[in-house]
Amino acid sequence: xxxxxxxxxxxxxxxxxxxxxxxxxxxxxxxxxxxxxxxxxxxxxxxxxxxxxxxxxxxxxxxxxxxxxxxxxxxxxxxxxxxxxxxxxxxxxxxxxxxxxxxxxxxxxxxxxxxxxxxxxxxxxxxxxxxxxxxxxxxxxxxxxxxxxxxxxxxxxxxxxxxxxxxxxxxxxxxxxxxxxxxxxxxxxxxxxxxxxxxxxxxxxxxxxxxxxxxxxxxxxxxxxxxxxxxxxxxxxxxxxxxxxxxxxxxxxxxxxxxxxxxxxxxxxxxxxxxx
Amino acid sequence: xxxxxxxxxxxxxxxxxxxxxxxxxxxxxxxxxxxxxxxxxxxxxxxxxxxxxxxxxxxxxxxxxxxxxxxxxxxxxxxxxxxxxxxxxxxxxxxxxxxxxxxxxxxxxxxxxxxxxxxxxxxxxxxxxxxxxxxxxxxxxxxxxxxxxxxxxxxxxxxxxxxxxxxxxxxxxxxxxxxxxxxxxxxxxxxxxxxxxxxxxxxxxxxxxxxxxxxxxxxxxxxxxxxxxxxxxxxxxxxxxxxxxxxxxxxxxxxxxxxxxxxxxxxxxxxxxxxxxxxxxxxxxxxxxxxxxxxxxxxxxx
Numbered sequence: 001x002x003x004x005x006x007x008x009x010x011x012x013x014x015x016x017x018x019x020x021x022x023x024x025x026x027x028x029x030x031x032x033x034x035x036x037x038x039x040x041x042x043x044x045x046x047x048x049x050x051x052x053x054x055x056x057x058x059x060x061x062x063x064x065x066x067x068x069x070x071x072x073x074x075x076x077x078x079x080x081x082x083x084x085x086x087x088x089x090x091x092x093x094x095x096x097x098x099x100x101x102x103x104x105x106x107x108x109x110x111x112x113x114x115x116x117x118x119x120x121x122x123x124x125x126x127x128x129x130x131x132x133x134x135x136x137x138x139x140x141x142x143x144x145x146x147x148x149x150x151x152x153x154x155x156x157x158x159x160x161x162x163x164x165x166x167x168x169x170x171x172x173x174x175x176x177x178x179x180x181x182x183x184x185x186x187x188x189x190x191x192x193x194x195x196x197x198x199x200x201x202x203x204x205x206x207x208x209x210x211x212x213x214x215x216x217x218x219x220x221x222x223x224x225x226x227x228x229x230x231x232x233x234x235x236x237x238x239x240x241x242x243x244x245x246x247x248x249x250x251x252x253x254x255x256x257x258x259x260x261x262x263x264x265x266x267x268x269x270x271x272x273x274x275x276x
Numbered sequence: 277x278x279x280x281x282x283x284x285x286x287x288x289x290x291x292x293x294x295x296x297x298x299x300x301x302x303x304x305x306x307x308x309x310x311x312x313x314x315x316x317x318x319x320x321x322x323x324x325x326x327x328x329x330x331x332x333x334x335x336x337x338x339x340x341x342x343x344x345x346x347x348x349x350x351x352x353x354x355x356x357x358x359x360x361x362x363x364x365x366x367x368x369x370x371x372x373x374x375x376x377x378x379x380x381x382x383x384x385x386x387x388x389x390x391x392x393x394x395x396x397x398x399x400x401x402x403x404x405x406x407x408x409x410x411x412x413x414x415x416x417x418x419x420x421x422x423x424x425x426x427x428x429x430x431x432x433x434x435x436x437x438x439x440x441x442x443x444x445x446x447x448x449x450x451x452x453x454x455x456x457x458x459x460x461x462x463x464x465x466x467x468x469x470x471x472x473x474x475x476x477x478x479x480x481x482x483x484x485x486x487x488x489x490x491x492x493x494x495x496x497x498x499x500x501x502x503x504x505x506x507x508x509x510x511x512x513x514x515x516x517x518x519x520x521x522x523x524x525x526x527x528x529x530x531x532x533x534x535x536x537x538x539x540x541x542x543x544x545x546x547x548x549x550x551x552x553x554x555x556x557x558x559x560x561x562x563x564x565x566x567x568x569x570x571x572x573x574x575x576x577x578x
Contacts, residue, residue, distance in 0.1 A: 058449050060448055060449065080450075080451065082449065083449075084445075084446065084449035084450075085446075086445040086446060089442075089443045090443075091442065092314075094493065094494070095314050095442070095493065096493055096496045096497055096498055096499060096501070096502055097438075097442065097498070097499060098497070098498060101498060101499070102442070105435060105438065105439045106450070108435055109435045109436055109438070109439035109450055109452055110450050110451040110452050112432050112433050112435075112436060113432060114431060139497075154446075161450075
């Protein structure tokens with residue numbers, strides 16, 4: 001276990017983790033660390049193993065080798081130190097579930113029993129709804145909310161148990177650009193106000209550049225991690241991809257471009273999508 | 277009043293038994309039905325009624341009490357579905373379909389044996405479509421015990437169950453034992469189907485399970501409100517059905533009266549249709565601000 005300057009263990013240590021489905025290697029010898037209060041982007045194109053890595057951290061995905069430690073302790077499925085916002089939650093508009101009902105379930109859905117929610121708990125639901133700017137639609141059916149609004153409710157649900165680490169799987173996919181900015185700003189604020197470390201997966205890094213403390217870049221089941229300046233460089237990413245890529249900065253945005261002629265399928269920032 | 281509440285309604289012992297049994301069964305079905313609809317397991321619920329049919333007709337053939345046949349059948353069916361993989365969404369339809377097919381074949385065999393070998397011609401009608409007036413009052417304590425157990429279980433596990441039903445991913449990341457909750461719910465569903473088979477017949481028990489629940493979910497503001505509303509609607513449908521069936525003995529002197537199950541199911545259906553009207557009115561009134569990427573229920577829906 002590595003110890004930082006203040007003597008506290010990292011929030012998350014992923015050490016030499018490999019995962020294979022049958023003969024297919026999804027993750028190969030993945031190692032990185034997250035520190036308290038940091039905002040980390042888990043960046044890579046679709047299908048490179050970002051969701052698998054998040055599921056490993058949650059203890060939902062068995063690993064072939066390696067270890068994962070949360071707050072210095074080995075992984076436990078029942079750990080309440082982690083909050084999780086999965087990708088593509090299908091919330092049915094026909095189910096009479098209010099935003100505040102879902103958020104409250106974050107407090108006690110893991111418990112069997114008759115107990116009624118105390119005044120303190122109801123206050124906590126109110127507080128967290130305000131913290132994610134969801135109080136205006138707290139009584140609307142969640143299925144009737146927009147994508148950005150649903151994300152905020154799911155974030156509130158994950159935050160209410162005061163986790164030390166919040167994992168979000170592609171929370172920005174399928175949001176319009178305005179909502180992307182809102183959700184990113186919200187997460188940044190939450191990380192600072194609540195002292196929560198954030199690990200957010202995305203196939204597009206530019207929206208995260210202003211808030212990201214560190215980056216974990218995934219390709220071919222392997223990762224490179226560090227600050228954006230350390231990782232998003234031509235030499236580091238070329239090594240990771242296994243072929244030459246260029247990193248181009250333009251108007252404060254970063255584009256990763258494959259050489260003409262090489263297979264660019266797993267390059268996330270393909271120029272075609274970026275010219276607008 | 278005379279034509280609506282025919283003389284002797286409340287002094288008639290079978291009617292009193294029917295009212296009591298019907299209320300218990302309707303309440304249990306409503307509690308389980310709301311979650312069944314939220315979990316999109318209506319098809320599994322219906323498949324269990326087919327297994328209950330096999331159990332009920334088998335019990336008839338063996339001379340065992342029908343309640344035990346219905347309960348045994350639906351519990352065995354739930355177990356089989358669980359083993360095949362009902363807990364995985366993609367295999368759920370498959371598991372349900374296989375069990376449904378096998379059970380219906382067994383029902384065909386038992387119902388044939390009941391009517392030919394045992395020469396009990398009423399068996400088919402009674403098992404499939406129920407006969408709440410012929411239920412012995414000695415059955416009531418058993419129905420109450422099993423019904424009470426199911427309601428108690430549903431109350432204790434309501435929060436894990438609800439989150440699991442919305443998203444098993446979120447639930448398991450929060451430490452909910454998703455698999456265990458799913459198995460316990462299948463048990464509750466099976467018992468509920470077995471109980472309502474006694475009252476309105478195995479085939480029609482889906483109607484009492486899904487009808488009031490679906491109606492309530494359309495108009496209620498929360499799951500808890502929907503559950504209480506579904507209980508109310510279920511009991512009203514059942515009691516009104518019993519009353520109309522009792523009255524129907526008097527409608528035509530030569531007739532035997534019409535089957536109570538028909539009335540109960542018809543009233544459930546009428547409630548559902550009316551809830552559709554109420555829903556479209558409420559959608560029109562909803563003053564949610566328009567959101568660019570919004571889905572069906574937004575303000576543009578008016």
